[in-house]
Amino acid sequence: MKKLFHEFLKGVIKENPTFVLILGLCPTLAVSVSVMNGIGMGIAATFVLLGSNIIISLLKNFIPDRIRIPCFIVVIATFVTIAELTMKAYSPALNRALGIYVPLIVVNCIVLGRAEAYAQKAKVINSLFDGLGMGVGFTLALILISAIREFLGTGKLMGYTPIRGFEPAFVFALPSGALLVIGLLLGFFNILKNRKI
């Protein structure tokens, strides 16, 4: 049990997909305009990661090594389609806000990366926790980035105004703000990492 928990925690902190592995940045930057979008994207990606990790780990003995990438992509694309259709049915507003970035979860490097690096070799239960941990790590990173951008760009957080009289800088809601925030955050985490050693 402790080992499984470690498996889970690894994705959240030590191998955080966004800040440590620097994978899957396209959706991270594009949808992080508001915290709600970030959470929606995080949940969709977590669902896909979880599903594809479990299925690929179950099928690992049946997939020939030479055509494994196309096989992985089909599995991943199936889960992405499920997520997309569900989102369209139950939360059309979120689906509109996330736009083309929902189908693009297919080519998110995190999902394929975990299938290739972990799920095709590990036991089902381990892959499950690995997928869950990576998904949660991705979601937390999204929430962090989108909270910074939403607050600095619009002066609000989840629709509330935390500081009255704060004059927002609209540039943070624009694409260049996203790149600036992720650049500075990565630099900041590097400082933390270097200090520890």
Added chain:
Amino acid sequence: MSVAQFLTIFISAVFIYNVILSRFLGLCSFVAISKETKPALAMSLAVMFVTTMSSIITWFIYRFLLIPFGLTYLRTISFILVIATFVQFVEMVIRKFSPPLYRFFGIYLPLITVNCAVLGVAVLNIDMFFINGRAIAGSFYYSVFQGVCVGLGYTLAMLLMSGIRERLDLCNIPKSVKDFPLAFIIASIMSLSFLGFNGFKF
């Protein structure tokens, strides 16, 4: 179908909604390969070729397979499979017939399969040029042209970035922002300057 429409697609795909700097598609390859100009150029040309070809292929699949059979929900699966197969096929053909070209593209071609820009263009074409499941007039030409323009936008951003990063080799950079963080901060400034194109009107 008019010249003005094509011009609008060109300006918006290359400058206003640049794939990398404003849509964030293909960002991974952008920061990873833009350290020197030559590989950056090879990657950009490969991407341009694949976006163009995949625009053509996916348009035919959507128009003549998915719409008539009511299978539009299979869009994502069918597109990614076809693109992956196509890229693999092109790689084999190039390796067989033109070893120098193969050496030039090298490992960048297979990487394109998971490049968001390629699938992104395909999905974007469908979103923009099909209304309620029907192709608008001239949608095929628009799709192909948009494929080319997105590739051009990718090339532009890639060349600018690799030029800047080559110069940065000579600078004294703080250790904590070396490589990736600095690349993002530069991209942010570039994106800010591309914002100026937003005012274009026809």
